[in-house]
Amino acid sequence: MDLIADSIIIALVVVGIIFTIITVVGIIRLPDVYMRAHAASKSATLGVMSLLLGVFFHFWWNEGHFSISLVLGIAFLFITSPIGGHLMSRAAYMSGVKPTELTVGDDLKIAIDKQRAELAKNTHEE
């Protein structure tokens, strides 16, 4: 029983560490801010989440301490980290950071240009 518990804990912690390393490598290797947001918002979520889950199971099964705040931490991470990735990439886009040259299409640029043109026309008429 101890063996099974320990293997689950070790597997969770190892998976967490691997995905945290993948986040770091992705942030270094990927070419632009949007692709880095992919690595940061996904791998970091799962990485930190499985680390916390491993710690939670360790304290529950080996120490007999059921830590509810770790569960809350996992839940909060789940809710907040995709929003964080979205907000950072949106702020980058709105302040004019160009995507990498590999990008094949950009529908958002068309939409924003249209809106800006309309806005300029309206203010001009006034």
Next chain:
Amino acid sequence: MAFQILLNFFIAVVWMFMNSSLTPSTFVIGYIIGLLMIIMTRRYFRDRLYIWRIWSAIKLTLIFLKELILSNISVLMLVIKPDLSTVQPMIFAMPTDLEHDWEITLLSSLITLTPGTIVLHVSDDQRTLYIHAIDVNDVDEAIDSIKNTFEKAIMEVRRG
């Protein structure tokens, strides 16, 4: 839905008072009895039975976990790829049929955690989502099917 849950709690509390034993196990028995009563009188409620809604929320959570793991494997594959100059990112528009704010927030969180997509912008009329996809070749068509499953699951939760 909230009304049915509150009613169920109320019946459980009444059951606890009728037995004059304020223990958790009495509460559970009272809750089950209340659930049976609500099932028997379900034609008087306008919404459908609330356990179906909770069940579809659980299904949505399972989809969410599955997609999170899949997306992490795809990011892993991308990051360890030797030649990064072959990937083709793209920003594309996706129309959505969802209406309420919480649904759109939920959908964009789910999209952000799906393989290879991040929500960049929600248009002002909340009819279009602008999504950054990391690789067009294998994602662009697969995305639409994923969107359909997500949107369908969220609509299933909302259906009163």
